[in-house]
Amino acid sequence: MNKQIVLIAALLCLPFSVSAQRNVRDSIIGTPWISVNYGLNWTAGDMADRHGLLNHVGMLFGYKTNRNWVFALDGAFIFGNQVKETGLFDALVDSKGNITDINGDIAIVRVLSRGYYADLNVGKIFPVLSPNKNSGIYVSMGLGFVSHNYRVETQDHVVPQLELEYRKGYDRLTTGLNTQQFLGYAFMANQGIFNFYGGFYIQEGYTYNRRTVFFDQPDTPVSTDMRLDVQYGFKVAWLIPIYRRMPKEYYFN
Numbered sequence: 001m002n003k004q005i006v007l008i009a010a011l012l013c014l015p016f017s018v019s020a021q022r023n024v025r026d027s028i029i030g031t032p033w034i035s036v037n038y039g040l041n042w043t044a045g046d047m048a049d050r051h052g053l054l055n056h057v058g059m060l061f062g063y064k065t066n067r068n069w070v071f072a073l074d075g076a077f078i079f080g081n082q083v084k085e086t087g088l089f090d091a092l093v094d095s096k097g098n099i100t101d102i103n104g105d106i107a108i109v110r111v112l113s114r115g116y117y118a119d120l121n122v123g124k125i126f127p128v129l130s131p132n133k134n135s136g137i138y139v140s141m142g143l144g145f146v147s148h149n150y151r152v153e154t155q156d157h158v159v160p161q162l163e164l165e166y167r168k169g170y171d172r173l174t175t176g177l178n179t180q181q182f183l184g185y186a187f188m189a190n191q192g193i194f195n196f197y198g199g200f201y202i203q204e205g206y207t208y209n210r211r212t213v214f215f216d217q218p219d220t221p222v223s224t225d226m227r228l229d230v231q232y233g234f235k236v237a238w239l240i241p242i243y244r245r246m247p248k249e250y251y252f253n
Helices: 002-019 021-026 164-169
Strands: 031-045 054-064 069-080 110-126 136-153 174-187 196-209 227-241
Touching: 031 069, 031 196, 054 110, 054 227, 069 136, 110 174, 136 196, 174 227
Parallel strands: none
Antiparallel strands: 031 054, 031 227, 054 069, 069 110, 110 136, 136 174, 174 196, 196 227
């Protein structure tokens, strides 16, 4: 089924690309941009105290003008399994170092990194080292919202201290303003569906803790200061431009 979906999507994209073959090669065209992207990120600033390597999987919806400006909405789901903080559940561990569920069985508790961001972006393509005027160095910047937290999982076990509202005491929910900068290369083929962009990017989150108490540190006041949560890494995207079909020419004798 998945292979069939990919094949159908490829066939749908192909006519648009072929119909606009002459325009892409010879002139700068305006076209909607849709992309599916993946980013691999390292953390810095305050975020490095909580999260390690992170993955971004997201989409971009926008429009490239006939002057090579790109205006878009960019968003992604953030996930990872490298949590830096330790001792989150020390108060729940018994003398043997285990956390037990409601039945007295040893519970498996996992803590994962989760989050998302959504930005409004503006960018510009400079046709340098490119096969046509629609490809080249791609620079963009964005402004939006970011949220990240710990996801606490107890699998099939029920641990009363970690269920429902109690999880909020451990999740470190953090949200705030997000800025983003990107430098890379965008390629729009003269024909076919091989269109992409990729490069280096960095995000700065100006965020705040959204919980008033951390259950693992009940006697320590939660900081209300602004945090600087930095993520940086590489992003690659499959780009799906939607070209307007060229009009057919008719000749009458």
